[in-house]
Amino acid sequence: MAPLLLLPFVENAFRRGSDAHAECSWVSLDLVVKQNSLTFKVINSQSNTESDASPDLGLSSIRQRLQLLYPHQHELKVVSEPDTLLLVLHVQLTHALPPALTELARTSYPLTTTL
Template identity: 30%
Template sequence: MAIVAFGFVFFFNLEYQQMPMLTKSPSIILVSVLLIIVLASGFKILKHSYLSSEEKKALKNKFLLTQLQLKEQELRFLKMQIQPHFLFNTLNTIYGLAIQKKENAPEMILKLSNLLDYILYQVEKPKVFLEHEILHLEDYIALEKMRFHDTLQVNFTKIIENDKIQISPMLLIPFVENSFKHGVLMDDLLKIRINLQVTITKLFFTVENSFNKEKTNLQGGIGLKNIKKRLQMLYPQKHHLEITEKENIFKIQLEILL
């Protein structure tokens, strides 16, 4: 109607008197003006809606890119956490056992193979079953026991209400590895105590090792810093990490809301 009305205006060269009576009606003119306003507003709304949709797509792509970058950073932290000295020392031990033709050499090779498989391939998964992480811990401890022989005492206690829960891969091993790397022999013995307790909603993990502050420099390493950063990424506002040094004992206490 608006188009017809204004078409008459231009058809009659803007001569108001020559225009048909219908198009001179104030109500018709008012309706035409309102229709034009509605059409213009509708077009503006559609344009705004389209721009908002494009902004949402851009924000979504930015979010996905951020998630990808965080995942890549997490994997870098994991790779940095793997200690080459442990692999070299273990291989040297296996070499010595092989030369002596010890019966436990094949078992040690198998455990190291399982450990490397976990480190190289399983870490790419967002989550793993807790029971797999525990097996990984036990293989690591077994390898260290073979290396240290009679100079190592490890107590690993577990209270698990549900071992089918899932956690981020290699979440616990860095703390255990840190205890072997920085632990100090006291009276010719490295003592390490590990406790894992898992309820329906929480995970409690503690690691204690004999320690001498004068002989150990933990501040210069990247291990604990990487662990803290990774926990911040994986469990923001859902974890508590406490590190204490007391009476020749270095202790970490980790609590995670599952």
């Protein structure tokens, strides 16, 4: 898995799920890793004003990064309800590095360990 790939999802959940005006803010994180797949589910509360805003706000760069690192090996679903935001990321994992990371490793950082 690419380093820090999941961090923006967590940051977004706490930013949107900890509204000072909300009566009861909450965030739920669920990470499941099986043989060759990873599923990361983030559910958080959101105020009605946030649900009117685009739930994709801030996710475009993450989508681009996923496409670069895991082309045709990932799926990102975003569902926005009036008081809840749900993000589900599925990534098919392989033992080899994704092409973008392989090239980066060759040019910038020599690999010293076997994955």
